[in-house]
Amino acid sequence: MGRGFLFLLLVIALPAAAQIYKYTDANGNTVYSDHSPDGVQAQTVDLPPLNSVEPQAPSTPTPNTDSSQPPRNVYEVLELGGLPTEEALRANNGTFTVNVQIKPRLQPPHQLRLVLDDQPYGQPSNVPILQLVNVDRGEHRLAVQVLNGEAILQQSPAVVFTVQRVHKP
Incomplete structure (x- = not known):
């Protein structure tokens, strides 16, 4: 069951990694597709990478090693x-x-x-x-x-x- 489910996920994900094509149909409309039609001049479309955020390690405060420096006052x-x-x-x-x-x-x-x-x-x-x-x-x-x-x-x-x-x- 586990291997079958994994295979199904891979099959579903493959079209997401496929090439995108752009062409003009017989009515003059611009069409985007994941496959190149037969007999029609199609251009490949290079898409920019998706927005992503790299995970950052949580920042840890550095200890104050200089004991001569007074702590910052909370109230002025x-x-x-x-x-x-x-x-x-x-x-x-x-x-x-x-x-x-x-x-x-x-x-x-x-x-x-x-x-x-x-x-x-x-x-x-x-x-x-x-x-x-x-x-x-x-x-x-x-x-x-x-x-x-x-x-x-x-x-x-x-x-x-x-x-x-x-x-x-």
Whole structure:
């Protein structure tokens, strides 16, 4: 059965590889055929090759062997806003919000996470307004990271600020 089927496919495919002829019939019509008619002057037609696409091997990214080159930033603007740098931030209970300025907009599935005094702070979020709660008085460093899952894609420059908490007896 298998050999018979293969032979049948070959017989069907042979006309596809046959020569094409062009001639003019008795009524003056141009005719194309796979065989040359008897007694009629026919020209062979050379057809251009069929369109084809050669398969290409999938490209693999080359590893970055130069460790001195920083990774390309995904976001052209990533910085914190809403923090005073010249004077103390007055937050009696140590609770305040900061704004994240990011361009272009945060792309899914990326999330934002604060880094307070070089330690991750709070849960990642996709909202560019983040809240800090019960931050101790004194000087602090704050930055924001863009995460893709657990991977850090980018981090803003750290902002140094001072929290002032008034203690009432």
